[in-house]
Amino acid sequence: MADAEARHVIEIGYGGNERLVMNMGPQHPSAHGVFRAILTLEGETVVAVDAVIGYLHRCHEKLAETLTYVQYPSIASKTDYVSAMTAELAYVAAVEKVGQIGVPKRAQYLRVLVAELQRIASHCLWLGTWCLDMGGALGGGATIFLYAIRERELILDLFEALTGARLLYGFHQVGGVRYDLPAGWPERCRQTVDLVDRRLDEYEAMLDDNAFFRVRTQGVGVISRELALDVGVCGPLIRGSGVAYDVRRTEPYSSYGDFDFKVPVETAGDCYARYRVRMVEFRESIKIVRQVLDGLPAGPISSRPGVKSVGQVRIPKGEGYTRVEGARGELGCYVVADGSAKPYRLKWRGASFSNLSILPHIIPGHKVADVVAIMGSVDPVFGEVDR
Amino acid sequence: MGETWDLVTAVGRAMGVTFRNFLRRPVTVRYPTVKRVYPDRFRGILALTYDGETGEENCIGCRLCEYICPPQVIKVEMLKAEKRNFAKTFTLELYACEFCELCVQVCPTDAIIMLKTFDVATADRRELLLDKDRLHALGLQHEPSWATGNRLRDMQAPPKPARAETGKTEAKEPAE
Amino acid sequence: MSPLLHHALVGFIVLNVVIGMVTYVTLLERKFAARMQSRIGPYYVGPHGLLQPIADALKLMMKEDVVPAAADRWVYNLAPLAFLVPCVLIFATIPFAPGLGVADLNIGVLFFLAVSSLEIVGLFMGGWGSNNKYALLSAMRAVNQIISYDLPFIFAALVPVVLRGAFGWFVGAYGVLGPLAFVAFLVATLAAENRVPFDILEAESELVAGFRVEYSGMKFALIQLAEYAHMIATSFLGALLFLGGWLGPGPAALGPVWFLLKAMLIFLVVTWVRWSFVRIRVDQILAISWKLLLPATLVLLMVTAFVVAARGAGGS
Numbered sequence: 001m002a003d004a005e006a007r008h009v010i011e012i013g014y015g016g017n018e019r020l021v022m023n024m025g026p027q028h029p030s031a032h033g034v035f036r037a038i039l040t041l042e043g044e045t046v047v048a049v050d051a052v053i054g055y056l057h058r059c060h061e062k063l064a065e066t067l068t069y070v071q072y073p074s075i076a077s078k079t080d081y082v083s084a085m086t087a088e089l090a091y092v093a094a095v096e097k098v099g100q101i102g103v104p105k106r107a108q109y110l111r112v113l114v115a116e117l118q119r120i121a122s123h124c125l126w127l128g129t130w131c132l133d134m135g136g137a138l139g140g141g142a143t144i145f146l147y148a149i150r151e152r153e154l155i156l157d158l159f160e161a162l163t164g165a166r167l168l169y170g171f172h173q174v175g176g177v178r179y180d181l182p183a184g185w186p187e188r189c190r191q192t193v194d195l196v197d198r199r200l201d202e203y204e205a206m207l208d209d210n211a212f213f214r215v216r217t218q219g220v221g222v223i224s225r226e227l228a229l230d231v232g233v234c235g236p237l238i239r240g241s242g243v244a245y246d247v248r249r250t251e252p253y254s255s256y257g258d259f260d261f262k263v264p265v266e267t268a269g270d271c272y273a274r275y276r277v278r279m280v281e282f283r284e285s286i287k288i289v290r291q292v293l294d295g296l297p298a299g300p301i302s303s304r305p306g307v308k309s310v311g312q313v314r315i316p317k318g319e320g321y322t323r324v325e326g327a328r329g330e331l332g333c334y335v336v337a338d339g340s341a342k343p344y345r346l347k348w349r350g351a352s353f354s355n356l357s358i359l360p361h362i363i364p365g366h367k368v369a370d371v372v373a374i375m376g377s378v379d380p381v382f383g384e385v386d387r
Numbered sequence: 388m389g390e391t392w393d394l395v396t397a398v399g400r401a402m403g404v405t406f407r408n409f410l411r412r413p414v415t416v417r418y419p420t421v422k423r424v425y426p427d428r429f430r431g432i433l434a435l436t437y438d439g440e441t442g443e444e445n446c447i448g449c450r451l452c453e454y455i456c457p458p459q460v461i462k463v464e465m466l467k468a469e470k471r472n473f474a475k476t477f478t479l480e481l482y483a484c485e486f487c488e489l490c491v492q493v494c495p496t497d498a499i500i501m502l503k504t505f506d507v508a509t510a511d512r513r514e515l516l517l518d519k520d521r522l523h524a525l526g527l528q529h530e531p532s533w534a535t536g537n538r539l540r541d542m543q544a545p546p547k548p549a550r551a552e553t554g555k556t557e558a559k560e561p562a563e
Numbered sequence: 564m565s566p567l568l569h570h571a572l573v574g575f576i577v578l579n580v581v582i583g584m585v586t587y588v589t590l591l592e593r594k595f596a597a598r599m600q601s602r603i604g605p606y607y608v609g610p611h612g613l614l615q616p617i618a619d620a621l622k623l624m625m626k627e628d629v630v631p632a633a634a635d636r637w638v639y640n641l642a643p644l645a646f647l648v649p650c651v652l653i654f655a656t657i658p659f660a661p662g663l664g665v666a667d668l669n670i671g672v673l674f675f676l677a678v679s680s681l682e683i684v685g686l687f688m689g690g691w692g693s694n695n696k697y698a699l700l701s702a703m704r705a706v707n708q709i710i711s712y713d714l715p716f717i718f719a720a721l722v723p724v725v726l727r728g729a730f731g732w733f734v735g736a737y738g739v740l741g742p743l744a745f746v747a748f749l750v751a752t753l754a755a756e757n758r759v760p761f762d763i764l765e766a767e768s769e770l771v772a773g774f775r776v777e778y779s780g781m782k783f784a785l786i787q788l789a790e791y792a793h794m795i796a797t798s799f800l801g802a803l804l805f806l807g808g809w810l811g812p813g814p815a816a817l818g819p820v821w822f823l824l825k826a827m828l829i830f831l832v833v834t835w836v837r838w839s840f841v842r843i844r845v846d847q848i849l850a851i852s853w854k855l856l857l858p859a860t861l862v863l864l865m866v867t868a869f870v871v872a873a874r875g876a877g878g879s
Contacts, residue, residue, distance in 0.1 A: 022696050071457045074487035135841030143405060143838050146600040150414055164430035164534060170487045180542050206401045211394045212840050215847050306540030307492050310455040369844040405839040409599045
């Protein structure tokens, strides 16, 4: 737990001097995973929050040292399991950077395609669970949750037709991707994406101008621009606070430079701003998907032959770090290779791990009900946090 | 006053969306009476196959699948014979399998495949420790997935000069 | 038969009908909500889920009754009863047809409004007796909320009473005041019933069932029963006051049927609202009540009184 000096405790002068220490424990319907927040309350107002993580630690980084470069990509998808394609991409891109392995153009476009589809699916889950937390399992939140999951299922159906799996794909391999598009898939993808576009209008009609929603999210959890830059959050959190930082723009990887898309930025810094950022990201991802499908080149999907043995990929000595723009922010992977088929060391930079460090700064001063709104807008996935 | 009007229209809009969805057909698929259509590449449970023409077991006991499996659920013992090798024992712990399809990917003889079914739910975990007979039986009972080792490797391989036409990689897809 | 026996018999029948209705109203809500969410509701228990409420009732009766070790025994055990009794007692004053009611009180509406406010005692007993911080937090929020919304509820319910001096149709005679009062009544009902968007007290995602969190088995069933009974009772009241009660085309014997249909209409509208919105925070709920709804209903009631006085002085 945080030591006394580092805790951010605010004084309210409530009058009633009794402080209640309440545990929003690891088992909680709105903890977004396994997350423990020890809240110190004065009445309904939170004055301090101690975040306890580590309930989902599965030794990914040690596991990567025992698995080869061929075996680990399917495991990498289990860090950010909601947005598995970008997690695999981070690992595979890091290995390719260290080993200086080229990726054919078609494979790069396919990687962009699945990453953007995955971003749409991940944001669907974010929207659904956030509204579920705010609106209740028996209430309007559940309605939006089921609509969002209905759309997410369509995208998962696309992934199922492409790879055979719905959540954890194993789609990437070092040097390219494992699966090519089946017959009829581009058409289906276009139809799905058009449908999601239309349904997004419905969600915005339900939420955008809704006074109940606005009053829950506007002015709540404000991250100022300076605070965002100081603490080092990433992804929609920092874009909602006025900093136009998107790894796809600052350090284009996997041919993102070929596509025309906007990076949404809002200045308010509250939950509503982050909501708007993600809703625009939906549309931009749909735009990118359409551009990829229009311009997909023919060619091989991997610069290396298909995997025939476990030690097939050997990376010479070196180290390197790649970052990708996951749905939650900047997901980074640092690989130290030593010439064998297994990495010497792997380090994940989890986007949600860095994003969670903003919580002690923005939660104190809000009410208990705002804690769930803020947690939802931060959108952590604890596979990334605890690895 | 304008705020109240905004509130009323916002409420009306949200309730209108809910009402519109009320009139839509439910998307529920009433499993198990109704089953949805599984795509060709569906990664279901694993099975071992026999050769189409000779009826012999495809598995040559090379243990490549055992070495590549990340959670190490496959255990194979090789049986040497005159013309070709076989697998003496082949156990697969399905309860720990990740369904990553790497074993299918490396198999040189397309012996191990995945099926288009997942329905082996049981109350006893020992039933999910599949031995060779069970794996072969499953392979005969259910529909196989499109993905076999050779097909996957062909899809991934950079095209040789003789096959370097446009869309040649797409010709490997299934008919559907 | 003697009037006492007559009233007792009617009361017994009404009680059983109410309990039966409560269970089936849960099924109605679940199917209705499911259709709005692109899914089918309970389907497998009985044809199209018609036996689901019975299965739920049997399950609750068979469940183990878990009592927290440090709970305040008397308060904890009595709370469901203290919550249930007012919610069922208010059915005594509702006339299902002219003369067909359990107790024909001439202060029926006031009795209803007064007794329905007593449920807050049971609620707070439940929250306190559970020895659970979440339950206590929720009970405190509930006390705040229900007390704040009882006043607009009462004022909104009094508008048609003042206008007519009796029960009857509201369209035509009431002009614009009736519908306004109806809207205020619906909003106050949502809040007094702890329905979304005002259900911060249960808030499944934060407080996991609020004051009910430590109850299981039959006690939980009683609390559920009480909540839905209260909901239905206020739907009946709304149908009576604002939608014309038992008046409707057809023979007079169909009166109770029309009454039921109108009450279900109100219930469905409330359910529709419930499944469309996220909830708002407790301080925002209180702000809406004290700053918006209470002044509005107060003004509405005063205007109604003036209108009636003017009509009485100037007209017939």
